[in-house]
Amino acid sequence: QTLRFYPVAQATCRTLTVDDRLPENNVQLYKGDTVVIPFNTLAHDPRYWSIDPERFVPERFLDEDKNHHPYVFIPFGGGHRQCIGQDLARFELKVIIARMLQQVTFGDGGPKVNSGGHVIGLTITPKNVGVTIEFP
Template sequence: MLLFLEAGFETPATGVAWLIHIISKHPQVQQKIKAELMSTGGNTQELSIERLDSLVYLDRVVNEVLRLAPPVDGASRTLTADDCLPDSGTQLYKGDEVFIPLHTLAHDTRLWSIDPQLFCPERFLDEDKKRNPYAFIPFGSGHRQCVGQDLARFEMKVIAARLMQYVTFGDGGPEVNAGGHVTSLTVMPKHVGVTIQFD
């Protein structure tokens, strides 16, 4: 239970902080989310499961936030048997700990067609749809992958949709909204300063 609280509290909160920081610098992305909300329900404020499911552009935005700024930057595995890496032939031994750099994979130019430094939700629709399956694993992979990932995506999507129904975020300027990062349990944005306009 404690693990669930520890693993499940800060992570989506960090994801939402990154989302607000990033979309504040991309007004056109906010306009597209708002347009999608209008086209799927007009002025109604209700966010049913069906309506949330139909917000496919918002899914791409959440994915792109998790790719550009993954709240967890790595996972690790301990080898239970000797093995070697397929391409390089590097020998690994039982008991070795291997670090899987989730952030690095998500920013490796060899694995992405569209510049991975760019915030581009459309990449999940276009060129990068057929990417290497391990290029984007913000919740890890395999049988120890994050058990809370559906809940986390749902939380981020509901919060983003609700916010976009009521407000538009503006960039608070190069210093207060400088981003950067600070690492504790998660990798959080260091400087988030946005303006909030009520629509």
């Protein structure tokens, strides 16, 4: 859900190898054209999600949205250009989270620190986030 809400990359570009047409509006595309695939836009498009896409709902992939369109959420890319380290990244994340949860206590920084919002640039970053971590 974090990668859907805040993708590492905003978009990717691909160069067409054959002429084609967009199915929704019949726009002609030509071999050699560059198309932009906007990850963030697709991940927040209400046409593709049962639960409001602007809500951060980690359970969405267990419930109504578990069968989402396969190309609206591709945090590691797809096809022969997909990230070769995605399995390692997911495994490392699980190990890190498990170890942290065993060792520390987390708290939020309070409403003044966590005012929300985000800054969109080449990547998306939180505007204001505060977390307290208590070590034993």
